Amino acid sequence: MNKLLSSLRIALRALRVNRARSALTMLGIIIGVAAVIAMVGVGAGATARIQDQIQSIGSNLIIVMPGSVSTNGVRLGSGGVSTLSEDDAKAIAAECPAVAAVAPTLRGGVQIVFGSANWATSAQGVTPEYTTIRDLTMKSGQFFTDQDVDAGAKVAVLGETVSQNLFGGTDPTGQVIIVKNVPFTVVGVLTPKGQSPTGQDQDDVILLPISSARQKVIGGNRANAKSVGNLMVQAVSPDQMEQALSEMTTLLRERHRIQPGHDDDFTVRNLTEVFAAQETSAQVMSILLGAIASVSLIVGGIGIMNIMLVSVTERTREIGLRQAVGARTRDILSQFLVEAVTLSLLGGIIGIVVGLTASALISYFAEWSTEVSLLSVLMAFLFSALVGVFFGYYPARKAAYLDPIEALRYE
């Protein structure tokens, strides 16, 4: 320990002799470490934001949409005909073991009026299961119940955006709003969820019992009294997603009497997977950013090697003298190695400070979320030490194996 401290002191003194040169050499490492920390911070921030968004749509989600139908050889596009019904939803919930919950939804655009204020938004006819699947919680009031759905009650739950636009800051619970000329009583407001991974405002929504929505607001399919738009399905666990998909496909083909060889009249999509792809791309981006920043750290290391080589040449006589008075190979080696590592570690420490400042500035001015983890700071510190050892070794070795006679005679 004492030995290390004294060699550190000797190294610092040697570095002080050429202050400007040492500072410029460190600059390479400072920029490298700061770039790594800031870039990894930006990348981690992006990944974290996408993860939040994926969390906000709910976990293990599968969406079943009406598919294309061909009637007498005429193929209609997806969603052209609502082929799904509430009974399908009930059957899936009852018969597919890999499915935890099913929520039928029916969607349509509506204009809502309250007093002199009005607001256009998207209305969703849903059942209480929807709250489980989408992981919804109430900011105020209650969600409507199965009884409300069965009775076709004229009750509504508002998203935060709708609530703000119609009621300002006041609590809308108990107020009566007009949706497409039909009065609905507001029973609650949802806790805000923010943006979806596709950038939509998930709070600009009004939730109605699916029965009331179909009869009074959105309108159903005359041929199918219990028609629904999509089915939101939650699998029991992430590794049961595939199982749930195949169970549902089999069941729905059976229920819709689709002959083998014919196309499904519905589409099943694994939502989590879609958004997970975005997360992966964000991670790839952060790895790329980190890799590019690492290159500058390596360039900084080459700068250290360069300066250490110059320093060894300049101090040839000193090395010769030290050898003459008894310095062993390892003594000289460690002296120059400690010097290189001191340079790179000092640069690393300053670089960490600069990197933290830079990422704070990026979040403040560019309004990008950045997340600097302790791990990335530690890694940067360790990496800069490694750079010092790696790039300091060659010059140090060169010094340690100088011929003392030649070195003493060097002018």
Place this chain on the structure above:
Amino acid sequence: MPAVIETTDLVRDFLLGEIPVHVLKGITFQLERGDFVAIMGPSGSGKSTLMNILGCLDKPTSGTYKLEGSGIGDLTRDQLAEIRNKKIGFVFQQFNLLARTSALENVELPLLYTDLPAKERRERALKALQAVGLGDRSEHQPSQLSGGQQQRVAIARAMVNNPKIILADEPTGALDSRTSLEIMAIFQRLNREDAITILLVTHDAHMASYANREIHFKDGRIESNEIIAKPRDAQADLAALPPEAVETVKEEVTA
């Protein structure tokens, strides 16, 4: 008790391109504890090569060199470094002090490569500095010292680890005659009081007259090896110098 230095038929060849040059052509001699030898001879006669071998900085092409009875021929680089550290002190013509480093730390340098604790290193370095009369200059840097003082720091460095031999290559070559005498006085004292064997390479016959043995080199061979019956006393000669000379030296030192 074995001789401090014993060489037998030392040969050292260098390759100049592909042609071997015989620099030492069979050197055999012995030095006892307490010898003070002046080595003289023209440039290129092999003095420095011999000093390098005796200083364990180089190995002979053939022949043996025994230091206190043990051969150094089979030792590794690091073992030689350890011998230099423990048994040999070097004094150079150009002092070779570390710049921007205090006199004390310069003297301490050889002790850095021992296992001595920091406190004891300091104490021994200070004692060595006091022995050459520079106890009050321990915090001065070489650039703040006169040439003679710098050489005294270098001698303190050479003796700090209690060596058996001190190898001095033209130690007075860069100094005026009065300072040279001061240096010779220190060497004589080390030689007499601590029985350190001293090898002094010099061109100056006057300086050689302070040694008690004189070896002459010519063409890689020893031409003569003679005991000086009555060596001069540097301290006495120093006292005999006219006082005005003392004044000028002092002015130079303070300037």
